[in-house]
Amino acid sequence: MTMGWKAVGLRIVAAAGLVAGAATGAAAQDKVTFGTNWLAQAEHGGYYQAVADGTYKKYGLDVTIRQGGPQAANRTLLVAGQIDFYMGGNMLQSIDSVKQGIPTIVVAAIFQKDPQMLMAHPDSGVEKFADLAKLPTIFMGKDGFITFFQWMKVAYPGFKDEQYKPYTFNPAPFIADKKSAQQGYITSEPFEVEKQAGWKPKMFLLADNGFDTYSTTIETTQKLVDTKSDMVQRFVDASIIGWYNYLYGDNKAANALIKKDNPEMTDAQLAFSIAKMKEFGIVESGEALAKGIGCMIDAQHKSFYDKMAGAKVVDAGVDYTKSFTTKYVCKGVGLDVKKKLAGG
Structure with a gap:
């Protein structure tokens, strides 16, 4: 039987639709597990947003977020190939991975600035970052003492080891001691201090005083970059749009997912964190303003490495350039989304 041209045309269109559907279906089969480095919070919001609003799905990804926390070992799971992407902190661990021969690599930096800060009492006489050296006590975690505090001693003479007292994630000792400072995330600890003490602490962001590491990175394995580069690009792009x-958009569904994973999270804390991320340019500042969230440049990586090597936080001679690649970022992805939502 001979088909008319309309029937042939319909058959061709249908076949094309099946091919397109198969391609979409194949892309949708890319199951991805993303591990965070702490309990769910606004600082993870863009990833949860991309799950909640279907952005990952639009990019052919079926993403599961594996929450971090005190007992989690998500970075170990990344190295073991049991998860696909990991939310790193700052670049120090990535540089150390190069030294240790661990084949992981940073493919995007969602935070242009590390949210790490020191805070002081509003009436302690501390007006600028260097004034913190006059205080007898700084409550810090051990990791902070062996990393950013070692840099502080070099960059701002006057800081000394005797100031260190362990920070146990309880602000009460800081609140009680007017002549003390405490480390924390600018998006988190100040909120708790104000809630408990009834006054706003003075906040000094390390990033604004020379500690210029990228933060909240997207890290993966070199194997995944080598074998599934297109999937890496899609995950980076979708995450950026999620952010x-x-x-700037409707984040209610994302916040609901965050609170589902972390029931102790409150709407007030989420709102505070988002406001501080915007106020201090944590996500959007520097190169990211013109080239998009997630952007990294070689010069900033080198600046941070040189400072850390100078402070003997990392070994001199480590090839820090192996800790990251800029091939997936700085392409302006998502700037149109921001323009539509925020008008700029």
Whole structure:
């Protein structure tokens, strides 16, 4: 039987639709597990947003977020190949991985600035970052003492080891001691201090005083970059768009997912964190303003490495350039989304 041209045309269109559907279906089969490095919070918001609003799905990804926390070992799971992507902190661990021969690599930096800060009492006489050296006590975690505090002693003479007292994630000792400072995230600890003490602490962001590491990175394995580069690009792009939508769009569904994973999280804390991320340019500042969230440049990586090597926090001679690649970022992805949502 001979088919008319209309029937042939319909058959061709249908076949094309099946091919397109198969391609979409194949892309949707890319199951991805993303491990965070702490309990769910606004600082993870863009990833949850991309799950909640279907952005990952639009990019052919079926993403599961594996929450971090005190007992989690998500970075170990990344190295073991049991998860696909990991939310790193700052670049120090990535540089150390190069030294240790661990084949992981940072493919995007969602935070242009590390949210790490020191805070002081509002009436302690501390007006600028260097004034913190006059205080007899700084409550810090051990990791902070062996990393950013070693840099502080070099960059701002006057800081000394005797100031260190362990920070146990309880602000009460800081609140009680007017002549003390305490470390924390600018998006988190100040909120708790104000809630408990009834006054706003003075906040000094390390990033604004020379500690210029990228933070909240997207890290993966070199194997995944080598074998599934397209999937890496899609995950980076979708995550970036998720962050624009989280910061400027309707983030209610994302926050609901965050609170589901971390029931102790409150709407007030989420709102505070988002406001501080915007106020201090944590996500959007530097190169990210013109080239998009997630952007990294070689010069900033080198600046941070040189400072850390000078402070003997990392070994001189480590090839820090192996800790990251800029091939997936700085392409302006998501800037149109921001323009539509925020008008700029």
